[in-house]
Amino acid sequence: MASxxxxxxxxxxxxxxxxxxxxxxxxxxxxxxxxxxxxLILEDEESQLRFILSKPTDVPTYVEYGAADLGIVGKDVxxxxxxxxxxLVDLGLGFCKMVVAVPKxxxxxxxxxxxxxxxxxxxxxxxxxxFFNRQGLGVEVIKLNGSIELxxxxxxxxxxxxxxxxxxxLEENGxxxxxxxxxxxxxxxxxxxxxxxxxxxxxxxxxxxxxxLGEGGEADDPDLADLGR
Amino acid sequence: xxxxxLQTPRGxxxxxxxxxxxxxxxxxxxxxxxxxxxxQEVHTPTIEFADVLAKGSEGELKxxxxxxxxxxxxxxxxxxxxxxxARLLASRLLSQPxxxxxxxxxxxxxxxxxxxxxxxxxxxxxxxxxxxxxPVGDAEVVALAVHAFETLGLEDFQFTVSHIGILEGxxxxxxxxxxxxxxxxxxxxxxxFVAYRRAVGELAKGSLGEILAEIxxxxxxxxxxxxxxxxxxxxxxxxxxxxxxxxLFELSTIFxxxxxxxxLSYVKVDLGMVKDxxxxxxxxxxxxxxxxxxxxxxxxxxxxxxxxxxxxxxASGWALGVERLLLALERQGKLPKIEEKxxxxxxxxxxxxxxxxxxxxxxxxxxxxxYPTEVNPVLDPGRAMQMAKEREVNVLIDYSSExxxxxxxxxxxxxxxxxxxxxxxxxxxx
Numbered sequence: 001m002a003s004x005x006x007x008x009x010x011x012x013x014x015x016x017x018x019x020x021x022x023x024x025x026x027x028x029x030x031x032x033x034x035x036x037x038x039x040l041i042l043e044d045e046e047s048q049l050r051f052i053l054s055k056p057t058d059v060p061t062y063v064e065y066g067a068a069d070l071g072i073v074g075k076d077v078x079x080x081x082x083x084x085x086x087x088l089v090d091l092g093l094g095f096c097k098m099v100v101a102v103p104k105x106x107x108x109x110x111x112x113x114x115x116x117x118x119x120x121x122x123x124x125x126x127x128x129x130x131f132f133n134r135q136g137l138g139v140e141v142i143k144l145n146g147s148i149e150l151x152x153x154x155x156x157x158x159x160x161x162x163x164x165x166x167x168x169x170l171e172e173n174g175x176x177x178x179x180x181x182x183x184x185x186x187x188x189x190x191x192x193x194x195x196x197x198x199x200x201x202x203x204x205x206x207x208x209x210x211x212x213l214g215e216g217g218e219a220d221d222p223d224l225a226d227l228g229r
Numbered sequence: 230x231x232x233x234x235l236q237t238p239r240g241x242x243x244x245x246x247x248x249x250x251x252x253x254x255x256x257x258x259x260x261x262x263x264x265x266x267x268x269q270e271v272h273t274p275t276i277e278f279a280d281v282l283a284k285g286s287e288g289e290l291k292x293x294x295x296x297x298x299x300x301x302x303x304x305x306x307x308x309x310x311x312x313x314x315a316r317l318l319a320s321r322l323l324s325q326p327x328x329x330x331x332x333x334x335x336x337x338x339x340x341x342x343x344x345x346x347x348x349x350x351x352x353x354x355x356x357x358x359x360x361x362x363x364p365v366g367d368a369e370v371v372a373l374a375v376h377a378f379e380t381l382g383l384e385d386f387q388f389t390v391s392h393i394g395i396l397e398g399x400x401x402x403x404x405x406x407x408x409x410x411x412x413x414x415x416x417x418x419x420x421x422f423v424a425y426r427r428a429v430g431e432l433a434k435g436s437l438g439e440i441l442a443e444i445x446x447x448x449x450x451x452x453x454x455x456x457x458x459x460x461x462x463x464x465x466x467x468x469x470x471x472x473x474x475x476x477l478f479e480l481s482t483i484f485x486x487x488x489x490x491x492x493l494s495y496v497k498v499d500l501g502m503v504k505d506x507x508x509x510x511x512x513x514x515x516x517x518x519x520x521x522x523x524x525x526x527x528x529x530x531x532x533x534x535x536x537x538x539x540x541x542x543x544a545s546g547w548a549l550g551v552e553r554l555l556l557a558l559e560r561q562g563k564l565p566k567i568e569e570k571x572x573x574x575x576x577x578x579x580x581x582x583x584x585x586x587x588x589x590x591x592x593x594x595x596x597x598x599x600y601p602t603e604v605n606p607v608l609d610p611g612r613a614m615q616m617a618k619e620r621e622v623n624v625l626i627d628y629s630s631e632x633x634x635x636x637x638x639x640x641x642x643x644x645x646x647x648x649x650x651x652x653x654x655x656x657x658x659x
Contacts, residue, residue: 064522
């Protein structure tokens with residue numbers, strides 16, 4: 001851990017291209033990595049970095065267990081997973097809002113109308129439960145793994161909690177947001193022991209990234225951190 | 230909850246044979262070391278009154294297994310050993326003169342989400358040094374922790390230390406109220422440095438705000454403490470900083486002593502360190518290796534805890550997790566060698582008393598020589614050979630037909646007398 005390669009868990013999918021762009025701009029990497037290659041582990045000799053390509057939701061797990069020293073993952077996934085990691089830098093990428101959405105023409109217009117007999121479908125059951133509990137709303141939270149928008153359409157749920165960036169997918173499925181749980185962006189995270197043992201090397205990467213990131217803009221909505229443990 | 234009668238509750242596990250032997254071995258090594266530094270071993274009860282244990286955590290017992298005993302008292306399985314030791318120091322050990330050095334090795338119980346390195350029942354070895362104030366007591370316990378890791382042959386390990394008064398003093402000086410101080414400490418403990426820095430940005434301005442924002446990154450050699458001392462001396466509001474500066478000074482004198490102890494190279498500063506237990510009043514410390522993603526040792530100074538039991542005295546100490554230590558040693562290939570003794574199987578014939586006197590007399594003799602010896606009756610020599618192989622013994626002494634001895638794995642056969650001579654001479658098995 002302390003010498004040789006540092007292992008970084010990075011998410012496949014929509015965050016990958018802007019992440020490579022950022023790494024190159026910050027000179028963390030000389031050349032961007034190719035996502036298309038079917039390899040799950042990529043090594044970059046020059047920077048002495050090893051990348052694990054994983055599902056976004058698995059990134060906090062790799063990092064907590066020390067299988068990866070560093071990771072990049074959305075705050076939404078991070079808060080939902082509630083793992084023991086250090087969160088070092090807000091990369092500002094992959095901005096999205098976590099919202100409560102309901103059918104446009106349905107009877108529910110406000111969050112407070114969701115009661116103990118309401119069902120909420122989500123990929124983020126912990127976050128959703130925490131949000132409703134704080135308002136004393138004992139809704140039933142149903143965990144789905146994808147196509148959350150289907151929930152209200154087929155009568156499985158009265159509302160959904162999901163991330164949205166443009167609101168387009170919600171609209172296409174006849175849903176409107178009625179509340180925001182918070183906002184999310186991608187974060188650089190570290191295993192707490194790696195952060196201590198490889199502090200110098202990790203701080204170099206942190207400073208390289210911060211040099212090109214500048215100060216993050218103040219969002220109108222609260223960071224999802226406030227809904228954390 | 231549905232479970233089968235073969236399951237144990239979540240987060241609890243059985244240990245068998247070699248696992249137990251390894252645990253004994255490292256606990257023995259550590260006990261010897263701690264005793265050699267003048268620490269006396271204590272055993273405290275597994276179960277204590279809940280309000281006793283709660284003294285260690287501001288009256289809260291959130292991670293303990295609690296239950297009500299038959300007299301209606303709320304009791305709990307101890308989640309840590311420091312509070313029971315404090316109770317002991319203020320009760321049965323009340324007449325012993327300070328300083329008092331205690332050590333313990335025992336099981337503790339915590340109701341937390343089980344995962345690798347985090348079980349609900351685990352073993353801790355630890356020390357409590359009561360009656361020696363900072364910096365002397367702190368330096369001794371940190372140095373002793375370093376020696377504990379060294380004694381076990383652990384490599385690539387590090388200790389980080391801080392002083393609880395540094396962050397607290399800085400936050401106070403910045404005029405941050407108690408609720409926000411708690412929130413910031415919570416964010417640091419959670420490792421959410423992004424949210425911490427944002428919150429500090431809102432709560433504290435100017436150069437003090439800058440220093441506070443840097444806290445999670447103030448990590449490194451002892452010189453960092455001196456640097457921060459100098460920076461604070463230049464601050465305009467230096468009067469309000471007297472608590473933080475006093476804490477920094479204490480930490481730097483601890484480092485001076487650690488240099489004399491010769492352990493400075495193992496110890497770093499980490500000013501962003503925040504601890505779970507609320508009883509700490511000064512030094513806080515953690516120990517870990519590069520091979521394990523979580524801390525192995527943890528401790529600090531708790532000058533108010535004994536007072537809450539009615540015996541005012543400064544104290545400091547640490548505990549280390551034995552299972553975690555074993556994991557770290559295993560990953561480094563440094564597990565202690567378990568002495569391999571020739572194992573002997575003696576097989577008298579089943580159903581008769583013939584040869585039993587010789588078999589039992591021989592077993593007695595071999596056990597005295599230190600060879601683990603089992604006596605199991607068999608029906609015939611074929612079964613004796615099979616049994617010896619199943620049980621992976623080194624020597625079979627078979628009385629089930631013609632008395633003979635067989636050595637494994639060579640299967641060399643000798644007379645029993647020759648085998649006994651060989652064993653007496655200290656045969657090498659393997």
